[in-house]
Amino acid sequence: MNRRLSAPVGITATGQCFPPRVVTNDDLSKIMETNDEWIRSRTGIGQRRWVEPGVGASHLGAPALQMALDNRGIKASELDIILVTTVTPDTLFPSTACRIQQMVGADKAFGFDLNAACSGFLFAFTTACSLVAAGGVKRIGIVGVDIMSTIINKEDRATAVLFGDGAGAVIVERVEEGLGLLDFEHRIDGSGGAFLYMPAGGSLKPATAETVAAKEHYVHQAGSEVFKNAVREMADNSRMLMDRNGFTGDQLKLFVPHQANIRIMDAAAKRLELDPSRMMVNIDKYANTTTATIPTALHQAFEQKRMAKGDLVALAAFGAGFTWGATLLRWAY
Numbered sequence: 482m483n484r485r486l487s488a489p490v491g492i493t494a495t496g497q498c499f500p501p502r503v504v505t506n507d508d509l510s511k512i513m514e515t516n517d518e519w520i521r522s523r524t525g526i527g528q529r530r531w532v533e534p535g536v537g538a539s540h541l542g543a544p545a546l547q548m549a550l551d552n553r554g555i556k557a558s559e560l561d562i563i564l565v566t567t568v569t570p571d572t573l574f575p576s577t578a579c580r581i582q583q584m585v586g587a588d589k590a591f592g593f594d595l596n597a598a599c600s601g602f603l604f605a606f607t608t609a610c611s612l613v614a615a616g617g618v619k620r621i622g623i624v625g626v627d628i629m630s631t632i633i634n635k636e637d638r639a640t641a642v643l644f645g646d647g648a649g650a651v652i653v654e655r656v657e658e659g660l661g662l663l664d665f666e667h668r669i670d671g672s673g674g675a676f677l678y679m680p681a682g683g684s685l686k687p688a689t690a691e692t693v694a695a696k697e698h699y700v701h702q703a704g705s706e707v708f709k710n711a712v713r714e715m716a717d718n719s720r721m722l723m724d725r726n727g728f729t730g731d732q733l734k735l736f737v738p739h740q741a742n743i744r745i746m747d748a749a750a751k752r753l754e755l756d757p758s759r760m761m762v763n764i765d766k767y768a769n770t771t772t773a774t775i776p777t778a779l780h781q782a783f784e785q786k787r788m789a790k791g792d793l794v795a796l797a798a799f800g801a802g803f804t805w806g807a808t809l810l811r812w813a814y
């Protein structure tokens with residue numbers, strides 16, 4: 482059974498923002514025991530962007546949203562909701578949505594943060610489309626932003642090399658019949674929680690001098706467990722979604738997977754029997770920016786004219802939780 486909405490809703494503009502500082506694999510080899518060859522061959526990553534100290538999620542998120550508003554040709558005051566997805570908010574509260582609301586001047590909006598790690602953008606997109614289809618709100622700005630450089634342990638080479646900072650944004654509203662969100666399948670499974678998490682800093686284990694000394698405010702990851710699960714769920718879920726809608730790989734104009742590891746992405750593309758040229762890849766330049774990978778990849782793909790109005794696009798993600806999802810849409814503009 483597919484999960485079609487009661488009204489056509491989709492993306493009508495995109496934006497992005499990355500910090501200027503480029504950190505190459507060679508740069509990392511000067512601060513940890515690693516090298517360009519290992520990182521490229523195991524992950525597909527060549528470089529990433531990292532912020533300077535004092536830059537938070539809102540500082541990248543607000544310009545990304547502003548770019549999307551400008552590309553759509555509307556003012557921030559025309560937004561009804563600002564929905565921010567992140568695991569690295571400026572502060573646990575107030576929400577980063579409140580900070581971004583103030584920065585862009587969205588004076589008629591409400592908003593909130595949503596945490597689903599690397600699947601955050603997909604869950605936010607489905608939530609936003611459902612709210613607009615229900616009729617209570619007209620226009621939603623989604624911001625997917627993560628500042629992973631602030632929560633990685635630079636002494637843990639197996640994890641530190643994987644992540645970058647960035648923000649992507651989209652505007653969601655009613656679109657023409659037959660376009661926008663077609664179907665989705667999203668899941669969470671808490672039994673995967675211990676394989677990718679931040680041990681301290683929440684209510685279960687509040688911050689103390691001891692938790693900081695033990696580096697428990699950083700990402701802890703069992704890489705090979707995450708890898709195995711990501712390959713299986715991203716590939717199977719994407720294929721299932723295509724099959725139940727009667728689509729084959731050659732009908733897909735663009736596959737935009739979460740950019741975690743090129744080997745995970747290739748496995749999903751193979752399961753979709755997809756020509757490699759139809760997969761959006763930018764992990765080489767930006768690494769894994771967590772919830773920002775898909776909205777920034779969509780922005781760049783549209784700028785590069787890799788999809789146009791009416792084209793079939795598939796999105797797929799997997800992340801901490803575990804969380805995962807796939808989404809099918811027809812590009813709406």
Ligand SMILES: CC(C)(COP(=O)(O)OP(=O)(O)OC[C@H]1O[C@@H](n2cnc3c(N)ncnc32)[C@H](O)[C@@H]1OP(=O)(O)O)[C@@H](O)C(=O)NCCC(=O)NCCS
Pocket residue numbers: 514515516519520523524599638639640642643704705707708711741742769799800801
């Ligand atoms: C992290 C990851 C790249 C590791 O790749 P892998 O092929 O599983 O590598 P292993 O963990 O088996 O490590 C192999 C060796 O490389 C070493 N190694 C780890 N990181 C290294 C680095 N940055 N540079 C050089 N060597 C490294 C390990 O210490 C290990 O050495 P050993 O065999 O002497 O013990 C891979 O597991 C992965 O991508 N997992 C998914 C992570 C992810 O995407 N997370 C986000 C999900 S949204």
